[in-house]
Amino acid sequence: MDVLNFIPKDAMEAEEENNELSMENSSEIEIKIEDLCISFPDKEGGAPITALKNINLDIRQGEFISLLGPSGCGKTTLLRTIADLQQPTSGSISVRGQSPREIRMQKKYGIVFQNPVLYDWRTVRRNVCMPMEMMGVPKKERTARVTKMLELVGLMEFGKKYPHQLSGGMQQRVGIARALAVKPEILLMDEPFSALDEFTKEKLHEDLLRIWKKTNKTILFVTHNIQEAVFLSDRVVVLSPHPGRVSAVVDIDLERPRSLEIKNTQKFNELVVKVRNSFESL
Numbered sequence: 024m025d026v027l028n029f030i031p032k033d034a035m036e037a038e039e040e041n042n043e044l045s046m047e048n049s050s051e052i053e054i055k056i057e058d059l060c061i062s063f064p065d066k067e068g069g070a071p072i073t074a075l076k077n078i079n080l081d082i083r084q085g086e087f088i089s090l091l092g093p094s095g096c097g098k099t100t101l102l103r104t105i106a107d108l109q110q111p112t113s114g115s116i117s118v119r120g121q122s123p124r125e126i127r128m129q130k131k132y133g134i135v136f137q138n139p140v141l142y143d144w145r146t147v148r149r150n151v152c153m154p155m156e157m158m159g160v161p162k163k164e165r166t167a168r169v170t171k172m173l174e175l176v177g178l179m180e181f182g183k184k185y186p187h188q189l190s191g192g193m194q195q196r197v198g199i200a201r202a203l204a205v206k207p208e209i210l211l212m213d214e215p216f217s218a219l220d221e222f223t224k225e226k227l228h229e230d231l232l233r234i235w236k237k238t239n240k241t242i243l244f245v246t247h248n249i250q251e252a253v254f255l256s257d258r259v260v261v262l263s264p265h266p267g268r269v270s271a272v273v274d275i276d277l278e279r280p281r282s283l284e285i286k287n288t289q290k291f292n293e294l295v296v297k298v299r300n301s302f303e304s305l
């Protein structure tokens with residue numbers, strides 16, 4: 024079986040039925056970022072480092088947004104601030120009218136990092152289960168939820184394996200299943216595929232789009248890869264460095280559902296050029 028291509032439709036349909044949010048809400052603003060500035064003290068006693076300057080951005084419920092930019096432009100800082108792992112120096116972020124802290128406390132964020140940080144001594148099932156154990160989800164529900172998530176990411180046959188028995192792409196799928204298992208409303212993904220080879224990455228791109236469509240999550244996806252951002256996103260937020268700021272927001276009006284063939288189209292390549300040309304001060 025080709026694990027990377029296999030995501031059963033039933034699992035996704037079940038997930039869709041379970042989804043508490045309706046597409047009717049899809050034009051609602053979910054995340055509002057206003058005049059956000061973040062500075063860090065300079066470790067050598069110099070002037071503070073301005074990581075982000077005057078960021079203004081509205082993100083709608085159910086959108087797939089990429090934060091794109093070169094190293095040091097503040098992508099991770101912005102994601103961490105939305106996740107309440109970093110506090111604004113000035114300006115504000117509200118999520119569904121609440122603070123990032125309130126949303127984090129309600130477990131409405133799912134976070135996927137570049138390195139999935141799996142526990143080697145736990146099986147795949149028990150890795151996916153772990154956040155639910157910490158939340159005190161009853162065992163019966165945990166078990167059902169893990170099964171559903173493994174179906175969703177195409178790893179049903181690997182539940183009893185340990186992380187070291189999986190490829191990098193499969194480990195990242197476990198990370199996605201674990202993030203989704205707590206039923207987040209918003210998925211925050213920080214360069215989740217950047218360590219993977221191109222073939223695995225492309226398969227995960229297609230599968231991520233299917234999972235996104237079926238679960239109707241809002242996704243914020245950090246990347247420095249222009250093609251990746253264009254292929255996945257509804258909008259690409261282009262960040263430029265020194266200081267980190269939004270230099271453009273590019274609408275990606277490619278039809279959905281998207282398959283890899285779309286990369287061969289003139290429109291895709293025009294959008295890649297448009298995004299590339301929108302960087303400032305590189």
Ligand SMILES: Nc1ncnc2c1ncn2[C@@H]1O[C@H](COP(=O)(O)OP(=O)(O)OP(=O)(O)O)[C@@H](O)[C@H]1O
Nearest residue numbers: 063064072074093094095096097098099100101247
């Ligand atoms: N905790 C911190 N203390 C001091 N400076 C920081 C801290 N976190 C980030 N910075 C600085 O803020 C700027 C933005 O960093 P950030 O990691 O958000 O960028 P990035 O776009 O995600 O980069 P990369 O693609 O390399 O991960 C950089 O100049 C970085 O050195």
